[in-house]
Amino acid sequence: xxxxxxxxxxxxxxxxxxxxxxxxxxxxxxxxxxxxxxxxxxxxxxxxxxxxxxxxxxxxxxxxxxxxxxxxxxxxxxxxxxxxxxxxxxxxxxxxxxxxxxxxxxxxxxxxxxxxxxxxxxxxxxxxxxxxxxxxxxxxxxxxxxxxxxx
Numbered sequence: 175x176x177x178x179x180x181x182x183x184x185x186x187x188x189x190x191x192x193x194x195x196x197x198x199x200x201x202x203x204x205x206x207x208x209x210x211x212x213x214x215x216x217x218x219x220x221x222x223x224x225x226x227x228x229x230x231x232x233x234x235x236x237x238x239x240x241x242x243x244x245x246x247x248x249x250x251x252x253x254x255x256x257x258x259x260x261x262x263x264x265x266x267x268x269x270x271x272x273x274x275x276x277x278x279x280x281x282x283x284x285x286x287x288x289x290x291x292x293x294x295x296x297x298x299x300x301x302x303x304x305x306x307x308x309x310x311x312x313x314x315x316x317x318x319x320x321x322x323x324x325x
Contacts (some may be wrong), residue, residue, distance in 0.1 A: 187292040193247035198254050199236040201312055210317060211283050212239075212310030219245040223310045232256050235311070242303050244294060249307035253286055261315055268312050275301050 203209075203224035213220045221239030225232050235257050237249045256264040267288075270280050274292050279285075285292070294304040 183293065186290045186293045187252075189287065190247040193250040194243035194325065197237075197246050197250040199257070201236050202238050203234065203236045206236075207216065208314040208317075210310045210314035212306045212313070214241070214245070214301060214306050216299075217242060217245075219246070219303055219306055221249055221307060221310060223249075223307060223314050225311065225314055227261065227315070230261050232259055232261060237307060241306070242300075243292075244300050244303040245306050248291055248304045249290065250306045252311060254285070255288055256311065265312065265315070268308050271308055272305060274299055275304050 201225065203223075205226065206224035207227050208225040209222060211220070211222050219239070219241030221241060223239075224236045225235040235253045237250075237253060240246075241249075243270050255267060259267075270283050270285075271288065271291070273280050274283075274285065274288075275294055277295075279292060289302050294300050
C-alpha cells in the first residue's frame, strides 16, 4: 500500500509541476464574453479567467496571472476540463471539485486528470490555491448571467 501511495504522490507532483511549468491556455483573450479576476491574499496568487461562451457552451477558456505551482496547475487543468462543455456541466464540475478538495471524493465521479488535485486536501492551507481558478471561472459565468438577467 505504501508503495502505491508513493507512486500516486509522484504522479501528483509530476502533473502539477508539468502544468505549472507549461500551463495550458495561458493567454489573454481580448474578445472574451466572460471575465473575472481572482486573488488569494493569503499567498498572493492572482489570475484573470477569460471565457468565450456561445449558446451556453464554453467554446474557449484561458487565464493569465501568477501564483504558486498548485494555483497555476489547477487553472491549467481547469481550462482543459471545461473547454467545450456546457455551462451547467462546468458548474457541476466546479461544485464536485470543491467537495473533492475540501471534504472527500464524491461517489461515482470520474475526475480524470483533475484527480491529481485531490492530494491538496491533505494540505488545508493550499486548498485556496487549488480552488482559486475554479471560483474565478464560476464568478465570471454567474456575473455575466446576473448581468444578462437585469438588462
